Amino acid sequence: MKESKQTAVGRRGKKPRKGSRRVSHRRQNLVITSLFSLSLSMAIFSSLQNLRRSLSSSLLRKLKHGHHQAAVTGPRQFTTCEGSRPSIVHKRSLDILHDPWFNKGTAFSMTERDRLDLRGLLPPNVMTPQQQIDRFMVDLKRLEMNARDGPSDTNALAKWRILNRLHDRNETMYYKVLVDNIEEYAPIVYTPTVGLVCQNYSGLFRRPRGMYFSAADRGEMMPMVYNWPADQVDMIVVTDGSRILGLGDLGVQGIGIAIGKLDLYVAAAGINPHRVLPVMIDVGTNNEKLLKDPLYLGLQEHRLDGEDYLSVIDEFMEAVFTRWPNVIVQFEDFQSKWALKLLQRYRSTYRMFNDDVQGTAGVAIAGLLGAVRAQGKPMIDFPKQKIVVAGAGSAGIGVVNAARKTMARVLGNNESAFESAKSQFWLVDAKGLITDERADIDPDALPFARKSRELRQGLREGSPLVEVVKKVNPDVLLGLSAVGGLFSKEVLEALKDSSSTRPAIFAMSNPTKNAECTPEEAFSILGEHVIFASGSPFHDVNLGDGKIGRCNQGNNMYLFPGIGLGTLLSGARVISDGMLQAAAECLAAYMKEEEVLQGIIYPSISSIRDITKEVAAAVVREAVAEDLAEGYRDMDPRELQKLTKEETLEYVQNNMWNPVYPTLVYRQD
Numbered sequence: 001m002k003e004s005k006q007t008a009v010g011r012r013g014k015k016p017r018k019g020s021r022r023v024s025h026r027r028q029n030l031v032i033t034s035l036f037s038l039s040l041s042m043a044i045f046s047s048l049q050n051l052r053r054s055l056s057s058s059l060l061r062k063l064k065h066g067h068h069q070a071a072v073t074g075p076r077q078f079t080t081c082e083g084s085r086p087s088i089v090h091k092r093s094l095d096i097l098h099d100p101w102f103n104k105g106t107a108f109s110m111t112e113r114d115r116l117d118l119r120g121l122l123p124p125n126v127m128t129p130q131q132q133i134d135r136f137m138v139d140l141k142r143l144e145m146n147a148r149d150g151p152s153d154t155n156a157l158a159k160w161r162i163l164n165r166l167h168d169r170n171e172t173m174y175y176k177v178l179v180d181n182i183e184e185y186a187p188i189v190y191t192p193t194v195g196l197v198c199q200n201y202s203g204l205f206r207r208p209r210g211m212y213f214s215a216a217d218r219g220e221m222m223p224m225v226y227n228w229p230a231d232q233v234d235m236i237v238v239t240d241g242s243r244i245l246g247l248g249d250l251g252v253q254g255i256g257i258a259i260g261k262l263d264l265y266v267a268a269a270g271i272n273p274h275r276v277l278p279v280m281i282d283v284g285t286n287n288e289k290l291l292k293d294p295l296y297l298g299l300q301e302h303r304l305d306g307e308d309y310l311s312v313i314d315e316f317m318e319a320v321f322t323r324w325p326n327v328i329v330q331f332e333d334f335q336s337k338w339a340l341k342l343l344q345r346y347r348s349t350y351r352m353f354n355d356d357v358q359g360t361a362g363v364a365i366a367g368l369l370g371a372v373r374a375q376g377k378p379m380i381d382f383p384k385q386k387i388v389v390a391g392a393g394s395a396g397i398g399v400v401n402a403a404r405k406t407m408a409r410v411l412g413n414n415e416s417a418f419e420s421a422k423s424q425f426w427l428v429d430a431k432g433l434i435t436d437e438r439a440d441i442d443p444d445a446l447p448f449a450r451k452s453r454e455l456r457q458g459l460r461e462g463s464p465l466v467e468v469v470k471k472v473n474p475d476v477l478l479g480l481s482a483v484g485g486l487f488s489k490e491v492l493e494a495l496k497d498s499s500s501t502r503p504a505i506f507a508m509s510n511p512t513k514n515a516e517c518t519p520e521e522a523f524s525i526l527g528e529h530v531i532f533a534s535g536s537p538f539h540d541v542n543l544g545d546g547k548i549g550r551c552n553q554g555n556n557m558y559l560f561p562g563i564g565l566g567t568l569l570s571g572a573r574v575i576s577d578g579m580l581q582a583a584a585e586c587l588a589a590y591m592k593e594e595e596v597l598q599g600i601i602y603p604s605i606s607s608i609r610d611i612t613k614e615v616a617a618a619v620v621r622e623a624v625a626e627d628l629a630e631g632y633r634d635m636d637p638r639e640l641q642k643l644t645k646e647e648t649l650e651y652v653q654n655n656m657w658n659p660v661y662p663t664l665v666y667r668q669d
């Protein structure tokens with residue numbers, strides 16, 4: 001039965017997999033015979049369904065402003081609040097209950113049930129939205145009984161399942177749960193649990209979410225994008241699954257990361273969930289385990305490479321920007337080999353950015369500036385910081401490039417400042433310290449390669465990390481290596497001789513087990529004054545005597561939602577370095593002096609909606625200042641230009657979607 005199941009699960013119209021071809025004819029015949037009568041009735045049912053679906057989608061397309069947009073003719077966006085207007089629906093009955101965009105489940109009022117032909121299809125008791133949430137939370141919390149150590153325990157996956165089921169049946173309620181409990185559930189829908197979900201995705205897969213473009217769809221992508229039901233899409237997060245967190249190539253299963261990032265777009269940035277689209281571009285996988293796994297849902301072929309690969313990504317970009325010219329595309333978890341190249345290829349023509357390169361860089365800059373403040377030093381001291389970076393992939397390279405530019409700006413933004421700033425960095429990768437003696441050096445790492453003839457203290461090409469830390473005595477040790485435990489006891493001991501009064505450790509690799517060290521390790525070896533940040537969440541450390549070792553989450557989640565929202569609301573055609581810099585500086589400035597002095601250099605995730613609003617407003621203002629803003633809906637660029645800082649914040653706030661049920665009204669086209 002395995003083969004017939006594979007054929008049924010989303011494989012229609014695609015060429016059969018190698019595994020299916022191996023099935024004997026006798027067994028195939030058996031399967032076909034036993035399923036024949038079932039197939040016949042299914043076929044009749046499914047053609048009826050298809051007819052209904054195509055009818056309703058053609059009706060939808062006739063709508064000028066899209067699925068949830070018909071009522072957008074009200075007062076100016078600037079003064080209205082998303083979610084308070086009625087929504088026009090074009091369905092009734094079960095179609096609504098099965099549609100997570102409009103479903104309210106047991107919260108449909110009796111008059112609405114009558115109006116929408118729902119009476120009798122739901123238990124009679126009408127619940128308030130809060131009662132619904134309460135019931136759901138009881139179920140969700142039941143798992144807590146057996147939980148041991150927070151987000152990393154095995155119950156995390158069970159929680160993800162429960163939340164995912166809610167996502168499938170009622171999006172409004174799902175996001176309400178997420179927004180109201182973001183600190184508790186971000187680690188489930190996002191890092192670290194999302195990593196576990198991606199690793200197990202073929203088994204966890206229930207309902208499809210988002211779009212899948214595969215190497216087998218070449219030449220078909222333009223018509224394919226019209227299969228998506230929404231006429232308006234604001235935000236796409238796309239991955240090719242080649243480097244999911246620090247977990248390597250997970251192929252098609254990487255779709256989970258795009259879904260998780262978009263969950264934060266909705267929860268943190270208030271992007272309307274009707275207008276987000278997670279995308280997986282499946283160009284094969286080089287993960288040998290997945291290539292052999294009979295349950296794997298993706299193409300069981302090695303990854304496309306070179307021009308073949310580029311032509312698929314090009315075709316995808318052309319297709320989505322043709323249908324949705326104003327969409328913003330966030331590239332996520334592409335292996336470093338392609339991440340920087342694709343960014344350069346598209347960034348001046350399309351509204352796109354790479355979160356791992358640019359979002360991470362901004363978050364790291366904010367943290368690095370925070371570490372300077374935590375030492376009680378002024379910003380002018382930032383260019384004096386000695387920074388050792390372990391990991392020279394897309395994330396590490398993104399960070400050193402952005403930090404170098406920031407140092408240069410502090411020093412007066414001239415050529416010589418830019419030139420001298422690069423000597424503050426020591427880049428270490430899997431082969432050790434990168435110097436100009438490195439054979440086949442990555443061109444992106446080249447500017448940061450130490451000159452061997454200038455190296456002192458016995459350092460040389462390939463010196464191990466511990467040697468580099470011992471000899472450089474850095475102020476900052478930053479890890480984007482994907483190697484859990486890389487900051488060993490020896491490395492941390494070496495950091496004791498740091499020239500800084502408060503050395504900073506950024507163990508930024510994800511998920512939890514890939515962190516370069518834990519906060520316990522950092523604080524126990526380096527003491528209470530060390531500044532600690534990690535990519536995945538850890539708890540603060542109790543250091544005894546009433547002292548607390550602060551654990552910060554240094555994750556690009558503090559920036560990408562605001563970068564996306566600010567770009568959307570400014571209508572900027574491209575995402576400039578200045579807009580990214582404005583986002584990073586806004587995050588850095590968000591922290592108060594007293595917090596920073598306590599070692600708190602990033603905000604708590606519970607305030608992520610507020611931070612995102614601030615970041616988005618900073619991005620809007622920078623886009624306006626750089627004359628890139630073309631406006632959004634009825635806010636034209638001239639009006640945008642007139643907004644004060646406070647008015648920009650208000651404009652952003654008023655355009656953020658809130659998880660409240662709109663009143664539904666049926667209207668036939």
Ligand SMILES: NC(=O)c1ccc[n+]([C@@H]2O[C@H](COP(=O)([O-])OP(=O)(O)OC[C@H]3O[C@@H](n4cnc5c(N)ncnc54)[C@H](O)[C@@H]3O)[C@@H](O)[C@H]2O)c1
Pocket residue numbers: 243244245246247335336337355356357360363390391392393394395396428429430431432465479480481482483486508509510511514534535536554555556557
């Ligand atoms: N916290 C965040 O916001 C954030 C953002 C982006 C990426 N990341 C994490 O960063 C990690 C790396 O991402 P990437 O795209 O750059 O990956 P990558 O695989 O391209 O790069 C990893 C780099 O680490 C180096 N490395 C491997 N072993 C090493 C060792 N023993 N010592 C020193 N360096 C070593 C490799 O040579 C390579 O340069 C991932 O775990 C990812 O989850 C975190």
Ligand SMILES: O=C(O)C[C@H](O)C(=O)O
Pocket residue numbers: 190191244245246333355356509510535555556557
């Ligand atoms: O996804 C995250 O948690 C951060 C980052 O984008 C990563 O790839 O690790």
Ligand SMILES: [Mg+2]
Pocket residue numbers: 245332333355356
């Ligand atoms: Mg990422």
